[in-house]
Amino acid sequence: MPDSAFLHELCDFAEELAKAAAAEILPFWRKPIVVESKIDSERPVEESPVTIADRNAEKAMRALIEARYPTHGVIGEELGSVREGAEYCWVLDPIDGTKSFITGKPLFGTLIGLCFHGAPIVGVIDQCVLKERWVGVVGGGTKLNGTLVHTRSASTELKETMLYATTPEMFSSGFETERFDAVRASVKRTLYGCDCYAYGLLAAGFGADLVVEADLCVYDYAALVPVVLGAGGLMTDWSGQPLTLQRHGFSHGRVVAAANATIHAAALELLATPSENGSNGKPHSVLKPHLRELAPYKPPLDGRSPDQHILLDFNERTIPVPEHIPAAITKHMATKGLQCYPAYGDLNENIAEYAGVPADQCMFTNGSDQGIDLIIRACCASGTEAIIPAPTFAMYEQAALTENLVIKRPFFTRERGFPTDEVIAAVNDKTSLIVLSNPNNPTGTPIAKADMVKIALFAPNCAILIDECYYEFMPPESSMKNELARLPNVFVTRTFSKTWGIPSLRLGYLLSAEHNIRALCSVRGPYDVNQLSVVAVRAAMSAPQYVFDYVKEHNTIARPAFERYLDKKGIVYWPSSANYIFCYFPEPMELEAKLRARGILVRPKKDADGVTGLRVSIGTAAQTDQLISTLEQLLP
Known part of the structure; x- marks a missing residue:
């Protein structure tokens, strides 16, 4: 942990970031605003909205961080990551609860977390409309508008507990839904729809005793951990392990926050993988224990259409195969041999x-x-x-x-x-x-x-x-x-x-x-x-020249053309021997959304340092020319 003087400085700076974000968000509050959609089919709730308020708020916070602490890392929901493995890393969600924001419901919040060697140590939940700000420090308490707050200790049994979750749709079918349903059936009341605000209510002891959620990204929970822990609560993943940057892949975004140790332990017992034998002696599951914890690999395939998009996101061949191949399939189908x-x-x-x-x-x-x-x-x-x-x-x-x-x-x-x-x-x-x-x-x-x-x-x-x-x-x-x-x-x-x-x-x-x-x-x-x-x-191997022609066009025309464009614009990229290039465009997530809106799909990816780039598949020469022309319009 940093020494107390530096920790105090970092807390003050976190509040500066909250003020800067609020200055960008409030002018758009309950005003007409353009709402874009981000689609991620790897998540149970695939669509999430984003606005200029989200992006402007994150830009403002990132600018302050770069000016004050240029060696610190930053992970942001809207603008990607840089120096993710740094000793100190800021984790930002400019508007957690954008759906509430765009519908005029003041239960969203700006989340600002600071991680030290990957572990959250400082957290801010800022509700700029209601002028409520929680600042939590692990081991140092949590304050709401400058006053120390504590979680409730009165409720110690699940049957008397108030449970929050943002939505029941955030739980994947199967294991997650079954485990959440087990908790929901054991508590007194379940409420939905507060996003990060529920964790603030729990930390302040206002009646919320338990929050159980899944499908969260690190920017959704890094700021919440210090707020809950600082107020005397507990917050872990569903297996009871700490929530850190390093363990995100193991937690699968499943979190549980509780007002006290008794409620936390009772919730974990219900959220854990079912034991080998239930109370009736019959097996809950015959699957190997490690398999029950795995999450499926779900590439973002939904919504892709070769009729509506240039598909530069999956490293596929970007044009149809010659007609003799589908013709062979059609001929076989006519033989009635299925x-x-x-x-x-x-x-x-x-x-x-x-x-x-x-x-x-x-x-x-x-x-x-x-x-x-x-x-x-x-x-x-x-x-x-x-x-x-x-x-x-x-x-x-x-x-x-x-x-x-x-x-x-x-x-x-x-x-x-x-x-x-x-x-x-x-x-x-x-x-x-x-x-x-x-x-x-x-x-x-x-x-x-x-x-x-x-x-x-x-x-x-x-x-x-x-x-x-x-x-x-x-x-x-x-x-x-x-x-x-x-x-x-x-x-x-x-x-x-x-x-x-x-x-x-x-x-x-x-x-x-x-x-x-x-x-x-x-x-x-x-x-x-x-x-x-x-x-x-x-059929393909009987006349393979179409493959060789496609490769030749890629290797001699299309990829070199895109590399020349990147060099001319000063865009850093990885030297590539494949049909894609990993590029470090400024504000990659924003650029990806703008390209998608213009019918060009590319894929955001992170490098080993956690820096977000765009992996751009290379298509034909004509498609590459269209990509370059579109980028010229979007980039300064």
């Missing part, structure tokens, strides 16, 4: 010939995701370690966590690229898996073949998963396919989703030593790939 199991014939041999390996070193899979899953299931024992350099594709960690692996994350950097030395240094007797994404997603960073060979030789008892799903954009000699015979611990995954343009039909393939392929075919089901995928890939 009632039959799929027949694969020489599909594996054809794929192996294209890949340039013997057929016994190749197997087709249901997308490359199935290949990733098969490798980890077959090679990694529960409790062993996986080295997965970050930031990277989410499914690697999802598959590893499904097998209860412990993940180590060396970091890619823009300056040094792939962290070869750090990966080798992380290898130990517990390591069962090393993931090498070549090129890496979302940064596009290539990995030198010599480094991949070096790692595979250094860790002969580890599965080396090399993801080459963007292989066609890279030089053929960069592939590890010719090393399979001498490096039996190497597994290469590829896909027909990217350059070939058929991700909706889910077909990939896996390359490895013959004995590995034989074993993995015993794990894969006999009919895991559907017949329409087979028909489509056969």
Whole structure:
């Protein structure tokens, strides 16, 4: 913790930030205002509104932080993150409860949290309309408008408790809804609709005893923790663990705040994963305990339309495949063969010939995701370690966590690229898996073949998963396919989703030593790939020039054009060997929303330092020209 003098200074500064935010928000209070929609299909409530008041308030606070404490990190809801791993990091939500704000209900608040080594130590809830401001310090008390406040201690049983949640819709179906319903059924009354204000009511002892919520981001709760703790309450995730920046991925945004330890313990008992046996001796769940805690990977797919948007957000082929491919599917549908199991014939041999390996070193899979899953299931024992350099594709960690692996994350950097030395240094007797994404997603960073060979030789008892799903954009000699015979611990995954343009039909393939392929075919089901995928890939491989033409246009015209534009504008970006570029535009979240409003979708992503950028997929030359033209209109 900082010393008391500096802590006092930081608290005073946090109040300055609240005043600056209020000055930007109040002119728009109960006035006509344009409301934009942010869509995130990974969340139970996909749509959230944002206004100029939100953005202006965050800009004002960030400007003060940069001027006063330029080495401090900042995480903001509207404008992204910078220096997220700094010793001190400010976490800002300019208007928590924008739906209340735009409908004239004064139960929103500005949230200002300060984290020290990732742990919240100072928090402010500022309700500028009602002129109410809570300032909390962990270990130092909580004040409401300058007066110390405390949580209620009178209520010690759940049956007498007042429960708050913003909305029942914030809980995902299944586990979250079931656990919240268990708490709701045990309390005296449940109220909805207060956002951060409920935590202020709890801290002030005004009758709220318990708040249970899910689907929160760090900017939704970092400021609340010191306010609740400072007032004598408790606030943790649903497993009773502290809410910190480092643990956000484990908490899944599930929080519980309670007025006292008795209520907190009783709520945790209901919120926890059901025990192996209930009171009647019957099992609540037969699932492995670690699986009950996992959250599904839900990419933001809803609302995307090739008819309405230029899709530069998923690294797909950005134009339709040639007509001979859908024609082949239509012809097959006319044969009335849907009632039959799929027949694969020489599909594996054809794929192996294209890949340039013997057929016994190749197997087709249901997308490359199935290949990733098969490798980890077959090679990694529960409790062993996986080295997965970050930031990277989410499914690697999802598959590893499904097998209860412990993940180590060396970091890619823009300056040094792939962290070869750090990966080798992380290898130990517990390591069962090393993931090498070549090129890496979302940064596009290539990995030198010599480094991949070096790692595979250094860790002969580890599965080396090399993801080459963007292989066609890279030089053929960069592939590890010719090393399979001498490096039996190497597994290469590829896909027909990217350059070939058929991700909706889910077909990939896996390359490895013959004995590995034989074993993995015993794990894969006999009919895991559907017949329409087979028909489509056969048609595509019969006339593949469309793939080579698309790659050539990308590599020689489209990507170089976008790189020249970024260089001209002075936009920092990661050197890329893939069909996307990770760019650090100013105010990336605002720019992403403006591009979406103009029919261009890109994907916000964070680097290893927590800095938000935009990963921009590169389409055709014409699409790239349109993107550049739109950016010229939006950027100064």
